[in-house]
Amino acid sequence: MTASPPGPATPAPLFEQAAIAGVGLIGGSVALGLRQRLLARRVTGYDADVQVLQEAQALGVVDDVRATPGEWLRACDLVVLAAPMRALAPLARDLAPFLSPTALVTDVGSVKAGIAAELEALGVRNFVPGHPMAGSERGGVTHARAALLENAVWVLTPTDHTPLTALSRVRTLVEHLGAAPVVMPPDAHDGLVATVSHLPYLASLALTHLVARDERLSLLAAGGFRDLTRVASGDPRMSRDMVVENRAALRNALARFRRQLERLEADLDQPEELLAAAQEGKRTRDSLPVVKRSLLPPKHDLVVAVPDQPNQIGAVTQALGAAGVNIKDIEVLAIREEGGAIRLGLESVEDVRRASEILNAAGFEVRGRG
Amino acid sequence: MTASPPGPATPAPLFEQAAIAGVGLIGGSVALGLRQRLLARRVTGYDADVQVLQEAQALGVVDDVRATPGEWLRACDLVVLAAPMRALAPLARDLAPFLSPTALVTDVGSVKAGIAAELEALGVRNFVPGHPMAGSERGGVTHARAALLENAVWVLTPTDHTPLTALSRVRTLVEHLGAAPVVMPPDAHDGLVATVSHLPYLASLALTHLVARDERLSLLAAGGFRDLTRVASGDPRMSRDMVVENRAALRNALARFRRQLERLEADLDQPEELLAAAQEGKRTRDSLPVVKRSLLPPKHDLVVAVPDQPNQIGAVTQALGAAGVNIKDIEVLAIREEGGAIRLGLESVEDVRRASEILNAAGFEVRGRG
Known part of the structure; x- marks a missing residue:
């Protein structure tokens, strides 16, 4: 037998024990990101809905689950409040008595001033209000995935009372989850x-x-x-x-x-x-960015005129796929009011040039844009 | 030698001599429709811009061209005013003195009350105001094509003075061009x-x-x-x-x-x-129709969840293209705010079922809609 080569050294996780309070689409995605990227040694799911907890555990979204707040929270060094917006304040009130004073706490609500004031009033010291600008038309933990947060703009809204060390730690967390942190006051x-x-x-x-x-x-x-x-x-x-x-x-x-x-x-x-x-x-x-994937999004667009014949979308995408050109975004510029045309978002100027050649050769009329 | 079989009898065209006044995207598309569908024996292009006329003739959009109004108009039994909206009234004033009293006259402006009143004041008897709801982000005669008008809603806005026979003839013309006529008063x-x-x-x-x-x-x-x-x-x-x-x-x-x-x-x-x-x-x-291709548009939609990985659009369209499923419409339901998902507009319930199977087999999560 030969010894297997030593694996790469695993970096120490950012957190020992994370609690995700509210295991829905966003909470579940954060939990998956923490686990898949080895950012927390252990992830506990907390939710009032026992069925949600069972699903989360069955899907491997969390390591263990809790249906009531309690002493178990004192061991958590990261607490993410991920309930629907109207439930955030009551949730914070339920958990606050059990939080460790050193725990880093953040939330994911889409409006910030109210929850920032609420947590301040509760005396939660290391709270950094946050808003990951990600979502899905399909909600719930079954649709959670770490990729949902990748490249998403994630706004952090510290108040005058937010410790800068807490802000710095949440910013690091957001970056490690693959998202792009942007910092501004809650009111802004x-x-x-x-x-x-x-x-x-x-x-x-x-x-x-x-x-x-x-x-x-x-x-x-x-x-x-x-x-x-x-x-x-x-x-x-x-x-x-x-x-x-x-x-x-x-x-x-x-x-x-x-x-x-x-x-x-x-x-x-x-x-x-x-x-x-x-x-x-x-x-x-x-001049608006085409797809808000990053703060400097690509704007390599190509507009293809298509005749009013069957399967033109398929013809265009197949011609490019066969040549290995990656279509990052696609938009039908309306069939009638704007004429039969498709806008393609590509990765580079070079891809636009190649795609133009390929589509011209296939008989399509193309036009670069932006 | 054997005699070649007799061809199908060519139906008599609706018009002997058509004039398209303003040979841009819409005028050119009407001209092409008239010629390709054999609706007029001869199509004359009229435009103040001689270069446009040369292009139109070079592209085979019209049979012959005229750069000034004149006696030649008396022979026209169809006159389509297809200038940009602000130029329609001056155009009508230029042509009116030469129009045959029996000529059928229509326009393609996107606002109707003004031009309807204008033509009435000019004493043009057989005028039927019209608005083909078609267009393109690329204008000009070089982008004209008969298909632009196919399945488009084409509103006709007769006034109290419009002869019903004229309305009936324009409606027939619109139908023969492949569009869907809808009749209502100009103000409506x-x-x-x-x-x-x-x-x-x-x-x-x-x-x-x-x-x-x-x-x-x-x-x-x-x-x-x-x-x-x-x-x-x-x-x-x-x-x-x-x-x-x-x-x-x-x-x-x-x-x-x-x-x-x-x-x-x-x-x-x-x-x-x-x-x-x-x-x-x-x-x-x-409940809004997805694509306004006809008055009873298809609503066979399928939503496909896609992971945040390269070339997912290509993977989806290629899988369907290989199986011969025709994609009639495609829409990226935003990459972030609405989650990685693509909406496909397909031709039939059967296509939705087949596409679901194909995409499921390829590892995609799909959902029917509507």
Whole structure:
């Protein structure tokens, strides 16, 4: 027998004992990340729902499970509050009496000022409010996966009372989970998500309500309208909870949105002004990152014109797949209103060049963009 | 020598001599449809831009070309006004003196009340205002193709003065071009497109202006925000012209949009009301047709979860392509905010079943929808 070669030295994990409180999609994904990346020696799942705990354990998401808070929490040096947003404060109140004073505590709620104040009032010292900007249309622990958090923007919102060492440790955790930490105050975060997330949701909802009042509208509602109302198709309860929790910042965003709309409405009588506004809007929109995979996302796009014939999407993707070109993103630029065209997001300028050649040779008309 | 079998009898064309006034994307596509489907014996292209005419003739879009109005128009029994919207009225004034009183005249403008009144004032008797809801992000005659109009909704907006025989003939023309005619009064059309097209454009523009004023926002702007601002990326001049021309109906739509927003803002203090509104919004959005290819569009959707690994789009489309499953529509349900998932639009329930089997066998998790 020959001795097997020694394996690489396993680095010491960041945490000895982690508790994931609320083992749903996000909590489960954090747990899986901690385990798969060897960031915690042991991961305990805590949830009030015993069935969820059984699922989590059966799926290997956590090492062990707990259905009630208690002394077991004192051994945890990392506690992640991952309940639905409205349940976060009650959850924190339940756990606080049992937390070790040195435990690092963070949460994953999508609105930050309220929970930051709540934990401060509870006297939880090493609390760093967080918001991983990841999600899925399919919730629950069965859809949890470590990859959900990879490359996601994960906002950390320390207050004036957050110890810098705690912030530093959570930032390290986030980086080790493969996500991209971004640090800002809770109020700033809530104001920004009010504008980029909660206001668009409300605007989208208002548009769907116009259609609900006149079904003739759906006859003419084409790609553009679908795009603007897609977010109204999300989970109603979660969407409602988010906007209610963030209503102060949202009202502010609504007021600014209304002022922009009023200015544009006034410009309807000043065509030159409106043209300038339209040009500025296009510039801004075209400079938005295509897929928010990192803070410096790739913008290597290719637009392919496709004739109105069967299986054009398949023809395009197969031609590229056969040549080993990796399609990172794909978007049908509406079939009618914007013409038969597909936008492909590729990895590099070189891939755009190769894909153009391949598709040209296959008889497609292509155009680079961005 | 053996005699070749007699060919099928060619049906008489609908028109002897058609004039396409304005040979751009839409005009060129109508011309190609008329020629390829043998709907007109001869198609003349008229445009003030001689270079456009040369291109049109070189591409075989038209049989012959004219750069000035004149007596040649009297021989035309079909005249299609296909200039950009702001040029339609001047174009009509230029051509009107030369039109045969029996000529069928239609236009393709995206706002109808103004041009309908204009042509009536000019005394053009057999005028039927029309709006083919087709377009492309790539304009100009070089991108014209008959397929652009196939299955497109083509709204016809007769006034009280439009002869029913003229309406009937244009409807037949539209059907023969492969499009789906929908008839309603000009004001009704303008009100509907104000709501489903021009209002969303203005809302989208207002959102981009918020981001333009604070670049931190683009850091957190994910899939949802991109969706809501996509239409702001269209041609600024064309978009501006549309909304200015339709400003009366648009102001009305804006007022109704504001009322909806105000109601939702008030509901921020009434969480139960807001939940009902969110649920109603989701119902409405989920019942919108996926791709407006016909008045009864297919809704055979399949959602595929994809891990965060290279070339998942290629893997999915290639697996289906190899099995001969035709992908009619594809949509990345955002990479992060909505989780790694792709929506596929397929042709039939049977295709959804087959695709599910194929993708399951390939290790993907799938879910039917709709």
